[in-house]
Amino acid sequence: MRLRHLALAHFRRFAAFDHAFAPGPTIIWGDNGAGKSNLVEAAYLLATSRSPYSSSERDLIAWDCPHRPAFARTIGDCESHSRPVRIEIRLVEPGGNHSLADPGAAPGPDEPYHPPSVRRRALIDGQPKAIGEILGHLNAVHFSPEEVELVAGPGERRRRFLDIALSQLDRAYVRSLRRFQRAIVQRNAMLRRLRDDPALPRTQLDPWDAEAVAHGAVVIACRLRAVSRLNEALASLDGTAPGAAPIRADYVPSVDLRAINVPDGPYIRGWDEGDPQVVAVASAMARAMTASRGRDLGAGTTLVGPHRDDLVVRAAGIDQRLYGSRGQQRTAALAMKVAEAHLMAEVTGEKPVLLLDDVMSELDPGRRQFVEALAIDTDQAIVTGTEAAVFSDRFRGAASTYRLQHGNLVRA
Amino acid sequence: MPALLPDPISRAIESFGRLPGIGPKTAQRLAFHLLRQPREVAEALARAVVDLKDQILECSTCFNLGATDPCGICTDGARDRTAICVVEAPLDVIALEKLGSYRGLYHVLHGSFSPMDGILEDDLRIADLVRRVRAGGINEVIVATNATVEGEATANLVRTRLQSFDGVRATRLAQGLPIGSDIEYADDYTLTRALQNRTRL
Numbered sequence: 001m002r003l004r005h006l007a008l009a010h011f012r013r014f015a016a017f018d019h020a021f022a023p024g025p026t027i028i029w030g031d032n033g034a035g036k037s038n039l040v041e042a043a044y045l046l047a048t049s050r051s052p053y054s055s056s057e058r059d060l061i062a063w064d065c066p067h068r069p070a071f072a073r074t075i076g077d078c079e080s081h082s083r084p085v086r087i088e089i090r091l092v093e094p095g096g097n098h099s100l101a102d103p104g105a106a107p108g109p110d111e112p113y114h115p116p117s118v119r120r121r122a123l124i125d126g127q128p129k130a131i132g133e134i135l136g137h138l139n140a141v142h143f144s145p146e147e148v149e150l151v152a153g154p155g156e157r158r159r160r161f162l163d164i165a166l167s168q169l170d171r172a173y174v175r176s177l178r179r180f181q182r183a184i185v186q187r188n189a190m191l192r193r194l195r196d197d198p199a200l201p202r203t204q205l206d207p208w209d210a211e212a213v214a215h216g217a218v219v220i221a222c223r224l225r226a227v228s229r230l231n232e233a234l235a236s237l238d239g240t241a242p243g244a245a246p247i248r249a250d251y252v253p254s255v256d257l258r259a260i261n262v263p264d265g266p267y268i269r270g271w272d273e274g275d276p277q278v279v280a281v282a283s284a285m286a287r288a289m290t291a292s293r294g295r296d297l298g299a300g301t302t303l304v305g306p307h308r309d310d311l312v313v314r315a316a317g318i319d320q321r322l323y324g325s326r327g328q329q330r331t332a333a334l335a336m337k338v339a340e341a342h343l344m345a346e347v348t349g350e351k352p353v354l355l356l357d358d359v360m361s362e363l364d365p366g367r368r369q370f371v372e373a374l375a376i377d378t379d380q381a382i383v384t385g386t387e388a389a390v391f392s393d394r395f396r397g398a399a400s401t402y403r404l405q406h407g408n409l410v411r412a
Numbered sequence: 413m414p415a416l417l418p419d420p421i422s423r424a425i426e427s428f429g430r431l432p433g434i435g436p437k438t439a440q441r442l443a444f445h446l447l448r449q450p451r452e453v454a455e456a457l458a459r460a461v462v463d464l465k466d467q468i469l470e471c472s473t474c475f476n477l478g479a480t481d482p483c484g485i486c487t488d489g490a491r492d493r494t495a496i497c498v499v500e501a502p503l504d505v506i507a508l509e510k511l512g513s514y515r516g517l518y519h520v521l522h523g524s525f526s527p528m529d530g531i532l533e534d535d536l537r538i539a540d541l542v543r544r545v546r547a548g549g550i551n552e553v554i555v556a557t558n559a560t561v562e563g564e565a566t567a568n569l570v571r572t573r574l575q576s577f578d579g580v581r582a583t584r585l586a587q588g589l590p591i592g593s594d595i596e597y598a599d600d601y602t603l604t605r606a607l608q609n610r611t612r613l
Binding site: 193 | 527533601
């Protein structure tokens with residue numbers, strides 16, 4: 001899995017950027033504010049359709065862009081299973097026409113109009129596609145100092161970790177997750193209607209329970225299997241850095257899954273409602289939703305389901321969110337990311353691109369060495385830092401090293 | 413703001429601007445276009461719009477739109493009166509009628525179950541459907557709602573409301589491969605469904 005070439009237009013601070021990446025590690029160093037993270041962000045956007053740093057795509061557009069409507073464009077020429085694929089994402093200012101200054105481009109299918117958000121348009125090999133179609137063409141694992149939140153932050157952060165990892169691996173997961181989320185929005189709206197008007201028959205909740213369970217059970221089953229594979233990978237890290245203490249992640253469901261056995265073996269893609277394990281999870285979830293109805297009505301929101309589940313990350317059995325030091329949390333987060341890369345390689349048969357944004361300065365020498373070895377071992381890694389000196393001579397020898405200055409990469 | 417445009421023009425722009433998919437720019441273009449057209453064009457448009465409201469009726473049996481009540485399909489003696497096809501919108505009836513192969517009756521719900529849009533069971537024509545089935549003579553209700561989350565929930569609701577009627581078969585449209593397309597290009601969900609709903613060769 002490789003990103004061979006990255007081209008940007010009006011993306012963050014880059015009016016234009018073009019670079020062909022060599023295989024193996026690429027070091028990009030430069031001053032704070034030079035735009036190193038923007039490059040990592042662009043690569044991650046092409047992999048996941050989302051920014052790792054900003055929840056609003058508005059932030060990604062260079063607003064001094066002379067075009068109206070303003071837009072940002074990222075184009076990645078990737079290689080997956082030795083086949084080239086070109087991924088393009090355009091972020092377009094809301095309002096106005098969206099044809100851009102590109103007469104050859106056919107407009108994408110009409111999407112509902114949401115004024116405050118930026119429109120995302122995706123093209124694969126020049127053909128307009130739904131944004132979700134880009135997932136899986138460029139698989140990436142991203143790590144930055146903020147990723148300590150994966151362990152230290154709220155449960156939402158860990159659910160997103162699982163969702164993004166699985167979305168890159170399994171289209172069926174994306175579809176089930178979206179339909180589940182939609183069903184929950186509808187169920188919550190129904191709950192509030194029932195709360196406001198007690199005369200309405202409660203049986204109108206039944207179809208939403210059924211929809212939430214049908215798709216939510218697939219989400220849970222996929223996550224259980226993925227977590228079991230993550231733990232397999234975490235166990236293989238034992239004794240090596242970063243696992244000074246053995247790290248484990250346990251899925252903490254909001255519905256009672258004690259009767260569910262997660263079978264060993266690789267992660268299987270494309271699970272659906274008919275799978276026996278999904279059926280077992282679905283009946284547990286259906287029971288929990290029925291039992292939770294009274295509380296849900298009072299709260300006006302759905303209190304059980306995969307959107308309420310969490311992942312507890314433990315080192316030597318100790319919950320790192322509650323009891324880990326900042327350093328231990330960072331180590332545990334790094335281990336989770338390494339496990340994610342293992343999972344991706346196992347499922348797709350290709351090592352993902354590692355995007356390591358300014359992580360070296362935060363790590364002790366042993367872990368730095370570990371990360372460098374990892375970056376050399378994978379097909380491609382893009383590694384940033386504020387100075388070349390944070391990287392070992394051995395790593396610099398194996399890497400293509402560039403300095404980012406005035407928006408250009410200069411061979412260093 | 414001082415009135416830059418004579419009142420009739422700004423009223424026309426305002427009216428066009430209220431239509432779905434028409435922005436302020438397009439509304440202006442439409443208004444000025446009509447201004448330059450012969451009077452007959454404007455009159456034909458005005459009449460068509462008013463007739464739409466005056467002459468289109470909702471069938472009190474199937475709730476499809478038509479020029480008469482009951483509608484042409486409901487009064488057509490040649491149709492199979494034992495089957496009802498439940499759809500979300502009148503346009504779905506047209507799509508099915510184009511086939512020519514479905515000879516049963518219809519029931520238009522006028523929407524799908526969507527609490528977030530304020531559409532609850534009573535806003536759909538489900539109670540009327542139950543009444544039609546209770547009146548007897550129906551062997552099959554084919555639920556042809558969309559394959560969206562809302563369409564599935566609507567189908568689920570219709571199924572539960574009809575489950576007490578013995579001898580009435582509730583069915584759902586099959587989901588699977590589009591005819592004439594390559595398996596290679598089918599999206600994963602469609603392909604999964606096609607596999608689940610496979611039929612004996």
